[in-house]
Amino acid sequence: MLYLSAADVERAIGEDHAIFVEALEAALRAQAAGDVVQPLKPYLRRPERPHPTDRIIAMPAYVGGDVRLSGMKWIGSAHDNQRTRGLPRASAVIVLNDADSAYPLALMDGSVVSAWRTAAVSALACRFLAPAGRRLAVLGTGLLARTHLSLLRASWGRPDGVDVYDIAPGHGEAFARWAEEKHDLTVTVHDDPAACLRDADVVLAVTTAPESWIPAEWVPRGSLFLNISLADPMPDVVLTSDKIVVDCYEQVMRPGKLLHSMAEQGTFGPNRCHADLSDLVTGSRPGRETPEETIFFNPVGQAIGDIACAAAVYRRALGQGVGIHLER
Numbered sequence: 001m002l003y004l005s006a007a008d009v010e011r012a013i014g015e016d017h018a019i020f021v022e023a024l025e026a027a028l029r030a031q032a033a034g035d036v037v038q039p040l041k042p043y044l045r046r047p048e049r050p051h052p053t054d055r056i057i058a059m060p061a062y063v064g065g066d067v068r069l070s071g072m073k074w075i076g077s078a079h080d081n082q083r084t085r086g087l088p089r090a091s092a093v094i095v096l097n098d099a100d101s102a103y104p105l106a107l108m109d110g111s112v113v114s115a116w117r118t119a120a121v122s123a124l125a126c127r128f129l130a131p132a133g134r135r136l137a138v139l140g141t142g143l144l145a146r147t148h149l150s151l152l153r154a155s156w157g158r159p160d161g162v163d164v165y166d167i168a169p170g171h172g173e174a175f176a177r178w179a180e181e182k183h184d185l186t187v188t189v190h191d192d193p194a195a196c197l198r199d200a201d202v203v204l205a206v207t208t209a210p211e212s213w214i215p216a217e218w219v220p221r222g223s224l225f226l227n228i229s230l231a232d233p234m235p236d237v238v239l240t241s242d243k244i245v246v247d248c249y250e251q252v253m254r255p256g257k258l259l260h261s262m263a264e265q266g267t268f269g270p271n272r273c274h275a276d277l278s279d280l281v282t283g284s285r286p287g288r289e290t291p292e293e294t295i296f297f298n299p300v301g302q303a304i305g306d307i308a309c310a311a312a313v314y315r316r317a318l319g320q321g322v323g324i325h326l327e328r
């Protein structure tokens with residue numbers, strides 16, 4: 001069994017983060033063809049840690065097509081890791097299993113793969129749903145904001161402008177310094193979240209806020225809203241959108257998710273959901289059709305994406321001789 005640490009995963013990928021978009025696309029095509037198995041994820045939560053992002057999630061899947069591997073991501077999260085422990089919010093391991101023997105082939109750090117997989121989902125969404133303009137507003141400037149800016153810049157295009165807002169003092173400024181050094185991008189840091197969104201073509205919500213707080217009146221008409229976090233947008237953001245696209249309807253409708261709670265209140269249902277991301281990739285449903293459309297995209301994370309991305313890393317690491325072979 002090949003073991004890949006986070007550093008090994010980074011070494012195998014280098015700067016070629018586009019492999020995650022390709023791997024994700026392969027997984028979504030396999031999904032559209034009915035060639036995946038993806039059980040609903042169990043959430044391990046403890047009553048004494050009620051924050052919505054405090055949990056460990058088991059995400060098993062089989063992905064067919066060219067990927068042809070099974071596996072599972074086991075991802076833990078604590079919203080206060082950085083502030084109280086000096087650790088990143090999320091940690092994960094991924095196990096890849098042979099599709100036929102079911103034997104484990106690889107064990108790798110999953111936090112790097114997970115962060116890039118999530119950005120790859122948004123990069124694909126931008127391909128089909130973003131308007132022509134490229135002004136990006138980012139709410140929350142943690143790890144996900146960084147992988148998103150990097151991958152959107154590489155696969156969607158260099159933003160015309162980047163506006164950010166973060167509730168924690170200094171986080172927005174640190175992100176701006178990183179974006180300048182890493183990507184030669186000038187970032188405007190806002191104290192007022194409404195001002196941050198005012199001119200946005202694409203809004204990226206990646207905070208750890210426990211409750212919804214962004215009203216529809218802040219969201220520009222004709223924009224694409226990428227709701228990656230658990231909360232952030234208020235229900236009226238969904239209600240005033242012309243199209244609602246998700247990664248997987250079945251997973252989005254789990255208790256605790258925004259669209260599920262709206263369905264409980266009778267304000268959301270399957271007829272309001274325009275498409276799954278796999279429908280856009282295969283062309284069975286259209287993406288953006290007019291510049292005026294306001295589009296809401298809500299991915300909650302699919303294991304098939306993690307397994308396909310981890311498979312791409314594993315195959316690349318094998319080819320490069322990266323990692324350590326462990327005896328069973």
Ligand SMILES: NC(=O)c1ccc[n+]([C@@H]2O[C@H](COP(=O)([O-])OP(=O)(O)OC[C@H]3O[C@@H](n4cnc5c(N)ncnc54)[C@H](O)[C@@H]3O)[C@@H](O)[C@H]2O)c1
Binds near residue numbers: 142301
């Ligand atoms: N949909 C998916 O597939 C998926 C996958 C991975 C992570 N996520 C979600 O993405 C979010 C971000 O993850 P991360 O790893 O970047 O977290 P992080 O802890 O690294 O960063 C979160 C940032 O949000 C800021 N923040 C918190 N509350 C805020 C508020 N009310 N307004 C503005 N900023 C606020 C924090 O100060 C911090 O800088 C989490 O909610 C996580 O659950 C979703």
